[in-house]
Amino acid sequence: MAFNPVVDEDKCVGCEECVDVCPVEVFEMVDGKSNPVNAEECLGCESCVEVCEEGAITVEEI
Ligand code: SF4
Numbered sequence: 444m445a446f447n448p449v450v451d452e453d454k455c456v457g458c459e460e461c462v463d464v465c466p467v468e469v470f471e472m473v474d475g476k477s478n479p480v481n482a483e484e485c486l487g488c489e490s491c492v493e494v495c496e497e498g499a500i501t502v503e504e505i
């Protein structure tokens with residue numbers, strides 16, 4: 444089972460909460476926006492989805 448975390452850059456305000464909460468360091472900040480640079484490490488826990496107040500993150504099973 445694999446998961447694909449995606450950030451909607453138009454919604455991301457760069458708060459970095461998702462960077463801090465992800466247990467496997469999927470996200471890194473690039474030019475003030477979160478990017479799922481290590482997406483292949485995603486566990487599907489959805490902690491990032493819950494912490495993002497902007498609703499910018501979706502995680503789908505692939
Ligand atoms: S928690 Fe949401 S708004 Fe904050 S940096 Fe991550 S994607 Fe952007």
Ligand code: SF4
Pocket residue numbers: 446448464465466467468469470484485486487488489490491492502
């Ligand atoms: S679902 Fe969990 S493991 Fe995947 S990116 Fe979000 S916080 Fe990280």
